[in-house]
Amino acid sequence: MAAAAPPPAPTEPPTTMPETALPRHPVFTRVRLATPSDVPYIHKLMHQMAVFERLTHLFTATESSYSSTLFSPDNKPFHSFTVLILEVSRNPFTDTQFDNDPCYKPVTRVVNLDLPIDDPEKESFRTRHGNEVFVAGFVLFFPNYSTFLGKPGFYVEDLFVRDSYRRKGFGKMLLTAVAKQAVKMGYGRVEWVVLDWNANAIKFYEDMGAKILQEWRLCRLTGENLEAYGATD
Amino acid sequence: MAAAAPPPAPTEPPTTMPETALPRHPVFTRVRLATPSDVPYIHKLMHQMAVFERLTHLFTATESSYSSTLFSPDNKPFHSFTVLILEVSRNPFTDTQFDNDPCYKPVTRVVNLDLPIDDPEKESFRTRHGNEVFVAGFVLFFPNYSTFLGKPGFYVEDLFVRDSYRRKGFGKMLLTAVAKQAVKMGYGRVEWVVLDWNANAIKFYEDMGAKILQEWRLCRLTGENLEAYGATD
Secondary structure (H helix, E strand, O other): OHHHOOOOOOOOOOOOOOHHHOOOEEEEEEEEEOOHHHHHHHHHHHHHHHHHOOOHHHOOOOHHHHHHHHOOOOOOOOOOOEEEEEEEEOOOOOOOOOOOOOOOOOEEEEEEEOOOOOOOOHHHHEOOOOOOEEEEEEEEEEEEEEOOOOEEEEEEEEEEEOHHHOOOOHHHHHHHHHHHHHHHOOOOEEEEEEEOOOHHHHHHHHHOOOEEEOOEEEEEEEHHHHHHHHOOO | OHHHOOOOOOOOOOOOOOHHHOOOEEEEEEEEEOOHHHHHHHHHHHHHHHHHOOOHHHOOOOHHHHHHHHOOOOOOOOOOOEEEEEEEEOOOOOOOOOOOOOOOOOEEEEEEEOOOOOOOOHHHHEOOOOOOEEEEEEEEEEEEEEOOOOEEEEEEEEEEEOHHHOOOOHHHHHHHHHHHHHHHOOOOEEEEEEEOOOHHHHHHHHHOOOEEEOOEEEEEEEHHHHHHHHOOO
16 A cells, blocks of 8 residues: 555655645635736736837836726726736635625635746735735736627737746636626627737637637827827818 | 800809819718717618628627617716717708717818719618708727826727718718827827728828738637636636
C-alpha cells in the first residue's frame, strides 16, 4: 500500500501518483464591479495594456479622466461604461462589502494551479479587501445596439490580465462574466475587435463560438479632424 | 441686354443665364431628436435599410422592440442610444415643439436643389409636424469609450437616407450633427464601420478626415453561441 511508504515531497510527486492527489495551489478568484476606489488599479492596468500593445504614445488617460468618465453619477453599471475587476488571493475572501451589491453579485471561484503564482508587482496591486488580495485584471464594456435585432448588446472595449496571471483561464472568466450578464439582461450580442494578424486570439474566439466579421472595417474620426468636421455645416 | 429678351421658360433657362439666377427648389430641412411617436417611421426606415443591404432575413426588430429599447425611461439621449431624425419640407417649419428641447436644439437649414424631390413614398413618411413635413432619414448612435483617451466618444450604428433624398448632402448633415454633438460634449472620437468593398463610401469617409483601421476585425458572439458561452464557468 502506498500509505506505508514515506510521504513524497510536495514539490516532486512520483509519476505514478493519481492526478487528483497532485499537490495543488488553490487560487481564490472574484469578479466584481469596480468602484471609484479602484481607479488607481484601473489606470495602472490600462497603462500596462498600452505598454503590451506598444502604444504608450497614444495613452493620454489619467486617474482623473477615469474617475470623471467611468464613475460619474449618471454612469449606471451595465447601462453605460462598466468595469469588472478580477481579484485573486491565496486565501478565501473574507470581506462582504460587495456581496449585497444590488447591481451585481460577485462571481467567486477556486482555481487549482500546479504552480504557485509569482507576482513581482503584487505590492502595486494589493487591495484593501481582506487578507492578501490582489487585482489581476479587468474588463471594460458598455451597451451597444443592433437595429436589426431591435436589442442592445455589449461591446467589450478592453480585457486585460496581468502578465503573472495569464494562460490560467482568467481572461475567459472575465469574458464569461460579460456574456452571462448579456444573457441575463436579454441582450442579443457581445462584440469586440481583434487584430487580423493575431491568429491565436482569433482561434480562441472562434473556438468559443464567436464569428469574425471579415468584411467590416472600423472608421475613426478623431482629434483635429473631428473638430474640423463638427464645425462644418 | 438680356433684360430686353423674352423671359425664358422656367424649366429651360438659356445657358448664358448666370448660375445664381437659375430656378431653384428650396428644401427646408431639420435634424431633431427622435421621440416615441417616431417609432413607426424608425421601424420603416430600418426595414428599408435591411432591404437595401439585402439582409431582411436578419431583420427581426419590431415597433415594440424599438419602443422599449430606444425610449425607455433610463434612455437619456447622448448618454445612451440616440436617434436623430431628418425631416424635410417644401415649406418653412412652423411648429415649435422641438425648439426648446433642453437636450438638443434642432438644426435647420435650407438647401436649394435644381430639381424638386419626387418622393413616391411620402404618404408613409408624412409627419404631423406642420405643413407637408416628411421624414427623410435618421442616424442612430450611442456613447462608446476609449481607455487610451480616458474619454467617451460616439459610435454610429446606422445612418440611412431614403432613396429619393440621396446624393443631396443629407447624409453628411446627419453625420455632422453627431460630430458637432461629440465636440460640444468634449468627446474624443466618432466611430462607425464600413464594408471593405465599398470603395465609394471609404473615399467619402477618408475625404472627410476619417481614418480606416485596416487591421482590426469585429468579433461577434450571438444567439445560441452566446447563451452557451454565458452558461459556462
